[in-house]
Amino acid sequence: MSGVGDVLDDLGDLPRLEPGSVWLAGAGPGDPAHLTLLTLAGLRQADAVVHDALVDPRVLRLAGSGARLIAAGKRGGKPSAVQADITAQLIGLAHEGLRVLRLKGGDPFMFGRGGEEALTLAAAGVRFRIVPGLTSGLASMASGLIPLTLRGVNQAVVFATGHGAVRDEGMDWAALARLGQPIVLYMAMTNLAAICAALMAGGLAGETPAAAIASATLPSQRILISRLDALVDEVAREGIGAPAIVVIGAVVAARAALLDLLPALASV
Incomplete structure (x- = not known):
């Protein structure tokens, strides 16, 4: 997407994704046009993007060139990542000092287990931010x-x-x-x-x-x-x-x- 960097530069007061922290972000309903600017900023800054299965590939292509894309999707009736393993991975990546974006479809707090992940991160002493998304x-x-x-x-x-x-x-x-x-x-x-x-x-x-x-x-x-x-x-x-x-x-x-x-x- 041309001009993404320019847009974020013009919005210099957006929060920064700090090393050792996790953003629990919503990717919206599907089309990348419905991303929030803050989620986009997280994509551009993240060292690791832990994403759900329903996140559109075009959204993932907006991540920074050096970002690790880690699939952690959960699909009904299909082999899926175990929730405990996902949260453990988030904690591990944060403890490595990486800037971590946990990218979920829709909004992280709308039937997305974002609350569970936030509670687990807080209990582990990992700094986190909730980035709302447009729910489907x-x-x-x-x-x-x-x-x-x-x-x-x-x-x-x-x-x-x-x-x-x-x-x-x-x-x-x-x-x-x-x-x-x-x-x-x-x-x-x-x-x-x-x-x-x-x-x-x-x-x-x-x-x-x-x-x-x-x-x-x-x-x-x-x-x-x-x-x-x-x-x-x-x-x-x-x-x-x-x-x-x-x-x-x-x-x-x-x-x-x-x-x-x-x-x-x-x-x-």
């Missing part, structure tokens, strides 16, 4: 023309993880159904059928609008608009798989209204 639960809605908050429609938003939520986490889906507010689901594709069934059993109407957005913000982005009682079948029929964000709620219906207005706006 927000970015996918914006790129999909779904306003996550809409006056007169909702007063709150629920963010939930679908990973293990039915099997062993004891999520009270009936309680979420009773809220009547949009529900944004991360990592829900494996348990989607059970989650949808639990929401309907909890009283959420089957005709509630729903959407699944895969590979948000990337050229391969796919958007499926459906309803709660048909979502599972339509996701399977269209071959929508992870990584994907699911949103269930009345705000999904606003997408159709916006799409209807787009031709008129294009002529203005």
Whole structure:
């Protein structure tokens, strides 16, 4: 990306990634255009970049020429790095006096185990900084023309993880159904059928609008608009798989209204 160095030079008051410290940073939803300047500054300064599997290769290419790129991805249903090994590696690299960037997809504190890593680093006496990122639960809605908050429609938003939520986490889906507010689901594709069934059993109407957005913000982005009682079948029929964000709620219906207005706006 041309001009990256110039941009950072113009922002000379950005924090410095110091030797022996770790930045827990969010890489955003996918497209490098959604990186924050502080994450970009960390990439340019880091001696070691410990990155998740979903971080776009174009983002990794923004790292400094001498940086070590260390894959530490965790993918559901696939061989993955053990969390304890990842944090041990972060501590070890910091103790070597390196400047370490732990780069996660989305935001490090949104279902990304950033909290666990921060607690472990703190217990080990390693200096760290949290660098927020644009989480996919927000970015996918914006790129999909779904306003996550809409006056007169909702007063709150629920963010939930679908990973293990039915099997062993004891999520009270009936309680979420009773809220009547949009529900944004991360990592829900494996348990989607059970989650949808639990929401309907909890009283959420089957005709509630729903959407699944895969590979948000990337050229391969796919958007499926459906309803709660048909979502599972339509996701399977269209071959929508992870990584994907699911949103269930009345705000999904606003997408159709916006799409209807787009031709008129294009002529203005």
